[in-house]
Amino acid sequence: MSDPQRVAIVGTGARAQMYTRALAERDHTRVVALSDVNPTRARLHNRILTDEHGRAPATFWHPDDVARMLDAERVDTLVVCTVDAQHARHILTGLEAGRRVVTEKPMVTTAGQARRVLDAADRTGGDLAVAFNYRFNPLHRAVRDLLAAGAIGRVLSVHFEWLLDVRHGADYFRRWHRDRASSGGLAVHKSGHHFDLVNWWLDAAPVTVYGAGRLAFYGERNGVRHGLRRDYARAHGSPEAAGDPFALHLDADPELRALYLDAEPDDGYVRDRNVFAGGISIEDDMALVVTYDTGATMTYHLTAYAPWEGYRVAFNGTGGRLELDVTESGWAEPGGAHAHLDAASHRLRVRPLWEPPRDVEVAVESGGHGGGDRRLLAALFDPDAPGRETLATPRDGVNALLTGLAANRSFTTGMPVPVADLL
Secondary structure, three states, X not given: OOOOEEXXXXXXXXXXXXXXXXXHOOOOEEEEEEEOOOHHHHHHHHHHHHHHOOOOOOEEEOHHHHHHHXXXXXXXXXXXXXXXXXXXXXXXXXXXXXXXXXXXXXXXXXXXXXXXXXXXXXXXXOOEEEEOHHHHOHHXXXXXXXXXXXXXXXXXXXXXXXXXXXXXXXHOOOOHHHOHHHHOOHHHHOHHHHHHHHHHHHOOOEEEEEEEEEOOOOOHHHHXXXXXXXXXXXXXXXXXXXXXXXXXXXXXXXXXXXXXHOOHHHHOOOOOEOXXXXXXXXXXXXXXXXXXXXXXXXXXXXXXXXXXEEEEEEEEXXXXXXXXXXXXEOEEOOOOOOEEHHHOEEEEEEEEOXXXXXXXXXXXOOOOOOOHHHHHHHHHHOOXXXXXXXXXXHHHHXXXXXHHHHHHHHHHHOOOEEHHHHO
């Protein structure tokens, strides 16, 4: 039997837990090193390894020492789960050291970072995968297969609406994502998922982007205008936050307490900010028109303050129309902790020209991202698992990013943005 694949994880927040647990469950992988600015969060990941899975603890390294860590721990694969703006730094370190790199989305947050990563990947021939897990949702795979098989002919236009409920959507405005310099805004951090799906579905690349985006619901001025603002900076320790449906109470959730509240003395990061306070530099409502190199167009809308969560996407083609409607949660419970999934449902329907419509049955799972997380992890770390061809490449990561960056520029200028101008 070959030696286990030696994996290091840089960035030990909530998303990284998925990797820590999945790698600990596999006999052929071993988490040998953890890197973060916050040792308390890293210790929580080590408890996952030792207490939950009976594995040896990983060594702890500061992010400034990742290059040394790769050699000292003989790392085969580096998993990057840091704040988005720090992805490029660690991707480049891994590629230059000849290691395989897996990065959470978005791959990077600026065009300059994208150029450097593409150059490094080409020059080193390195293996870099971007963890766009929505590609691995069986519903999304079925859409791609239907379009590729010509179920509606040549696709001419796409309409895509995504709704984040006031539990999930609000959460981006409590934490570091609210800062454009850290996340690139929702057009990069969240909508990048959706832009990658459309690129993948159509086998296309974006050409021009025109958009209108604004902070319409969250933020201090909007909170006052809508009568929703309460006067506190953060929820923990604030009497004014009691009873506020938008407040996140970290001490009520053992995992959030361990990851963030207990870790505050190390780095001062506050996870439960008031979504109606100042300091937010991203949009919560955006509308886009995108053209693609296939000739198709897309209209897209993201709403981050909806009462329910889900999405609708429709493709119009020369031979008919394909529709996917998904409800992920029926309504959001106050306090930010739970979504009610009793209304979770989906419908995939083909409407050919001159024929009755037909529904396409697809088996879905209740796991993370409709089963996408499980399939993504298998494709990344299991040698014989299917789906490696579905993994997003560096170029895929850049194409998704450029749509978001062009949208951000259009929000500011009010003009259409040629994507090629960004690189």
